[in-house]
Amino acid sequence: MSGWRGHLLTACLLAGLAFLYAPIATLVVYSFNASPMVTIWTGVSTHWYGVLLHDPEMLRAARRSVEIALLAATGATIIGTLAGYALSRFKRFRGRSLFTGMMLAPLVMPEIISGIALLLMFVGAEQAFGWPHGRGVMTITAAHITFCSAFVAIVIQSRLAGFDTSLEEAALDLGAMPATVFCLVTLPLILPAIVAAWLLAFSLSIDDVVISEFTSGPTSTTLPLVVFSRIRLGVSPEINALAAIVIFIVLGATTILTLVRARRAATEFA
Amino acid sequence: MRDGIPHRLGRIASGGLGRRLVIGLPALWMGLFFLLPFLVTLKIAFSTSIVGIPPIGPIVTMTDDGALQLTIHIENWSYLFSDPMYVVAYVRSLFTALITTVLCLLIGYPMAYAIARSSKRWRLLLLMLVIMPFWTSFLIRVYAWMGILKENGLLNNLLLWLHVIHQPLAIMNTQWAVYIVMAYAYLPFMLLPLYATLEKMDLSLVEASQDLGARPFTTFLLVTLPLSTPGIVAGSLLVFIPAVGEFLIPTLVGSPGNMMIASVVFNEFFNNRDWPTASAVATAVVLFLLIPIVLLVWLRARSDARAAAAAS
Numbered sequence: 001m002s003g004w005r006g007h008l009l010t011a012c013l014l015a016g017l018a019f020l021y022a023p024i025a026t027l028v029v030y031s032f033n034a035s036p037m038v039t040i041w042t043g044v045s046t047h048w049y050g051v052l053l054h055d056p057e058m059l060r061a062a063r064r065s066v067e068i069a070l071l072a073a074t075g076a077t078i079i080g081t082l083a084g085y086a087l088s089r090f091k092r093f094r095g096r097s098l099f100t101g102m103m104l105a106p107l108v109m110p111e112i113i114s115g116i117a118l119l120l121m122f123v124g125a126e127q128a129f130g131w132p133h134g135r136g137v138m139t140i141t142a143a144h145i146t147f148c149s150a151f152v153a154i155v156i157q158s159r160l161a162g163f164d165t166s167l168e169e170a171a172l173d174l175g176a177m178p179a180t181v182f183c184l185v186t187l188p189l190i191l192p193a194i195v196a197a198w199l200l201a202f203s204l205s206i207d208d209v210v211i212s213e214f215t216s217g218p219t220s221t222t223l224p225l226v227v228f229s230r231i232r233l234g235v236s237p238e239i240n241a242l243a244a245i246v247i248f249i250v251l252g253a254t255t256i257l258t259l260v261r262a263r264r265a266a267t268e269f270a
Numbered sequence: 271m272r273d274g275i276p277h278r279l280g281r282i283a284s285g286g287l288g289r290r291l292v293i294g295l296p297a298l299w300m301g302l303f304f305l306l307p308f309l310v311t312l313k314i315a316f317s318t319s320i321v322g323i324p325p326i327g328p329i330v331t332m333t334d335d336g337a338l339q340l341t342i343h344i345e346n347w348s349y350l351f352s353d354p355m356y357v358v359a360y361v362r363s364l365f366t367a368l369i370t371t372v373l374c375l376l377i378g379y380p381m382a383y384a385i386a387r388s389s390k391r392w393r394l395l396l397l398m399l400v401i402m403p404f405w406t407s408f409l410i411r412v413y414a415w416m417g418i419l420k421e422n423g424l425l426n427n428l429l430l431w432l433h434v435i436h437q438p439l440a441i442m443n444t445q446w447a448v449y450i451v452m453a454y455a456y457l458p459f460m461l462l463p464l465y466a467t468l469e470k471m472d473l474s475l476v477e478a479s480q481d482l483g484a485r486p487f488t489t490f491l492l493v494t495l496p497l498s499t500p501g502i503v504a505g506s507l508l509v510f511i512p513a514v515g516e517f518l519i520p521t522l523v524g525s526p527g528n529m530m531i532a533s534v535v536f537n538e539f540f541n542n543r544d545w546p547t548a549s550a551v552a553t554a555v556v557l558f559l560l561i562p563i564v565l566l567v568w569l570r571a572r573s574d575a576r577a578a579a580a581a582s
Binding site for chain 1: 288289291292293295296297299300301303304305306307308310311314324377378380381383384385387396398399400402403405406407408409410411413414415416417418420422424454457486511512514515516517518521522532535536539545548549552555556559560563564
């Protein structure tokens with residue numbers, strides 16, 4: 001790649017990265033603005049971080065979101081890993097196409113439709129069996145596990161697809177039971193993919209608005225729901241402060257993960 | 271060996287309890303929380319709206335002589351076609367998704383190309399940079415644009431200050447805002463499959479084309495672009511499908527007058543409390559959007575597999 005074409009390509013890349021990062025940068029910059037008007041700069045201040053940290057509604061919602069995301073990510077990792085294993089290793093069983101469709105359909109289903117369908121079922125179940133009593137942490141967690149499982153399944157399936165089966169075969173030849181092989185050989189080998197899938201599920205759950213809107217009750221308002229209802233009324237510097245905190249956490253976590261991975265690669269190399 | 275798994279592993283595959291558990295647990299969960307809800311929705315789409323909690327009439331009733339009577343209401347479905355609101359919202363959703371897909375392709379292709387052709391050391395870093403915004407909250411990324419696009423927002427202030435414009439642009443609460451923010455939010459879904467295809471591409475074909483005297487643009491048009499079709503198709507589907515059902519972005523930055531199909535469903539459900547009509551619209555979206563796309567992808571995969579089988 002030489003000459004002006006290479007430069008044009010670099011310019012496109014830089015412009016694209018600017019497009020991706022400029023909005024995020026403005027959020028962080030304006031979170032330190034003293035003015036209550038989000039877009040008029042009056043001076044540097046951490047006032048809005050203080051407001052945020054003394055906002056009981058936000059704090060309660062944040063705690064609830066983390067609790068739900070921990071539960072949902074763990075549940076989805078169990079179900080999705082089993083499903084991903086079944087999808088990549090069991091080539092023939094009765095109802096396989098139904099199983100595949102059901103496991104992967106949440107990936108393409110508009111959230112609003114999954115949300116309505118779940119709400120209608122919960123209402124119907126309450127009418128028929130008296131359970132669940134209204135909607136709350138339980139229903140929202142079940143809903144999150146459902147759509148996160150699809151993402152976990154696809155991650156695990158693609159990891160297993162490019163995976164050397166000779167180790168599993170060797171264990172079987174040496175007389176190990178299939179369940180033992182799964183626990184002692186397969187699981188450790190796909191552990192990095194499982195961790196990645198758990199992280200993906202956690203971030204999907206803690207970020208979800210639409211499905212949560214339908215499956216949450218008055219006692220289980222999550223952080224994205226609070227943010228959504230507030231920003232419908234317009235921009236506010238307190239939300240900027242929250243956004244900046246989220247961005248710092250993501251930035252920190254990705255940097256740490258990258259460093260850990262780089263170090264591990266270096267030690268394996270040495 | 272037809273399946274490509276060694277026969278020893280077939281022992282796991284033919285195992286009893288463990289295998290049943292591995293398939294059964296996910297199947298049970300998804301059946302209960304994914305399939306069953308859709309069957310319930312389908313049932314409600316054929317019932318009638320009543321004033322009550324929940325606002326749905328029964329479709330199976332007991333008659334006086336003790337027989338069960340099945341009453342199917344199709345008026346919810348006739349609304350869908352007689353009231354232009356639904357069709358207009360559906361067509362607008364398709365159009366918006368199409369614009370979003372084209373914008374993502376125009377922005378994403380040069381970026382993916384540049385990353386795929388950069389040196390190996392840069393490639394991982396650039397890929398990280400592209401994915402990172404995707405890990406921050408979707409809602410927050412949309413919110414960032416609200417501060418930029420609104421009438422006294424950052425973009426207008428900047429342009430006024432630069433004397434490019436003399437009146438603030440009215441972008442917020444128009445379809446333009448929806449297109450911009452959707453292209454922004456969906457860009458990674460386009461970029462990653464494009465990158466994966468471009469990175470794997472055999473560069474000797476490009477060289478051959480140039481050696482034979484094709485100009486760079488001709489080479490791009492006749493060699494690179496056709497070779498990257500799988501990435502373009504995959505990326506476009508990943509953008510188009512969720513974009514049709516997008517709810518948050520049109521709600522936050524679009525105009526209430528330009529409702530997309532998801533907002534129509536939401537309003538029927540929460541504002542009008544018309545659950546049967548909302549269910550009918552939801553079912554119709556699945557019928558008219560998802561099933562054709564899934565069939566298309568499935569047929570394509572099958573024909574690809576046949577072609578591969580014929581070639582080997």
